[in-house]
Amino acid sequence: MPTMADKKILVSGVKPTGRPHIGNYFGAMKQFVDLQDSYESRIFVANLHALTTLQDKGEMERNSKEVILDFLGIGIDPERTTLYYQSDVPHVTELAWIFSCLTTMPELMRAHAFKDAEAKNKDLNVGTFNYPLLMAADILAPDADVVPVGKDQIQHVEITREVARDFNNIFGETFKEPQELVIKTVETVPGTDGQKMSKSYNNYIGLFDEDSEIKKKVMSIVTDSGSDTPENVYAIHNLIKSAEELKDLYAERKGKYKDLKDALAKDLIAFITPFRERRAEWEAKPDEVDQIISEGGKKMREIVHEKMMDVRNKVGLIHHE
Numbered sequence: 001m002p003t004m005a006d007k008k009i010l011v012s013g014v015k016p017t018g019r020p021h022i023g024n025y026f027g028a029m030k031q032f033v034d035l036q037d038s039y040e041s042r043i044f045v046a047n048l049h050a051l052t053t054l055q056d057k058g059e060m061e062r063n064s065k066e067v068i069l070d071f072l073g074i075g076i077d078p079e080r081t082t083l084y085y086q087s088d089v090p091h092v093t094e095l096a097w098i099f100s101c102l103t104t105m106p107e108l109m110r111a112h113a114f115k116d117a118e119a120k121n122k123d124l125n126v127g128t129f130n131y132p133l134l135m136a137a138d139i140l141a142p143d144a145d146v147v148p149v150g151k152d153q154i155q156h157v158e159i160t161r162e163v164a165r166d167f168n169n170i171f172g173e174t175f176k177e178p179q180e181l182v183i184k185t186v187e188t189v190p191g192t193d194g195q196k197m198s199k200s201y202n203n204y205i206g207l208f209d210e211d212s213e214i215k216k217k218v219m220s221i222v223t224d225s226g227s228d229t230p231e232n233v234y235a236i237h238n239l240i241k242s243a244e245e246l247k248d249l250y251a252e253r254k255g256k257y258k259d260l261k262d263a264l265a266k267d268l269i270a271f272i273t274p275f276r277e278r279r280a281e282w283e284a285k286p287d288e289v290d291q292i293i294s295e296g297g298k299k300m301r302e303i304v305h306e307k308m309m310d311v312r313n314k315v316g317l318i319h320h321e
């Protein structure tokens with residue numbers, strides 16, 4: 001068993017912008033659970049990032065609490081993983097400012113997420129433009145070695161490495177260059193309409209959906225008539241069962257879409273039920289959950305404060321207590 005000191009550091013965050021779906025889980029969040037024994041794990045609610053699109057006090061507060069319950073529900077163990085709110089570690093925003101003074105506008109204009117946002121909305125806020133630098137600060141301040149993310153976040157981790165390199169070149173070796181961890185086997189999870197599963201398309205199966213919702217949504221999965229295997233049904237099924245486990249079922253029920261959907265609904269229910277139950281257990285202990293977040297924030301403030309003393313010293317920002 002490696003000791004804490006030997007373990008590499010893992011950092012990742014999730015924005016509190018809506019309920020998670022199985023695409024989020026299999027595309028990114030599953031790694032938080034699978035890797036928590038191998039790394040010193042630090043997972044946070046990216047509420048400051050959410051502020052770029054979510055400007056409603058009630059919703060921000062509710063969603064942030066929900067995300068913590070989601071983390072606990074999928075099996076993140078607070079004994080092994082530090083859970084915290086991004087906003088509870090304010091030094092990170094100071095670091096993001098320092099990075100914004102070292103980064104040129106063209107470097108950030110290349111970001112896919114920025115380009116997509118710009119294509120949809122010309123009146124972008126500055127936070128959306130600066131987004132990758134706050135993310136770089138989230139990752140570099142606690143000295144992350146690895147960053148488990150979904151495919152669409154790889155570029156942000158690349159930008160993070162460039163920022164670390166730029167800082168190190170100017171001020172001397174300070175930051176490690178972190179590596180993204182992406183689940184290679186999972187391409188984009190399709191939604192019930194066959195497009196990418198997404199909160200914004202209302203085509204998703206929620207990670208904590210009730211049995212009746214799961215059944216309804218599975219029945220609504222669009223199937224292309226004419227083929228023996230309904231592709232969208234299989235793609236979702238293959239997330240929770242291996243090709244080997246599915247082989248006989250899909251051979252015996254060739255072309256019988258209704259039977260295959262029934263089988264998928266049953267397997268999804270079996271998969272989601274323990275998540276829902278564990279989440280409900282934590283939901284019944286709000287004080288304990290609050291304590292976990294409070295302790296997580298305190299621990300991260302100490303870690304990041306120490307790092308920032310080094311950063312300030314290197315930059316020439318004289319510190320006063």
Ligand code: ADP
Pocket residue numbers: 015023024025026027028149150151152153186187188189190196197198199200
């Ligand atoms: P959404 O599109 O539902 O708003 P987000 O953009 O908040 O999802 O994504 C959060 C994380 O989940 C990202 O790391 C992303 O790569 C991953 N993710 C989202 N949708 C999918 C999907 N359909 N398939 C695989 N991964 C996904």
Ligand code: TRP
Pocket residue numbers: 011012013014015046049134135138139147148149153156
């Ligand atoms: N940008 C990430 C997303 O949209 C969320 C995020 C914010 C994050 N800061 C991070 C992920 C730091 C990993 C590390 O999914």
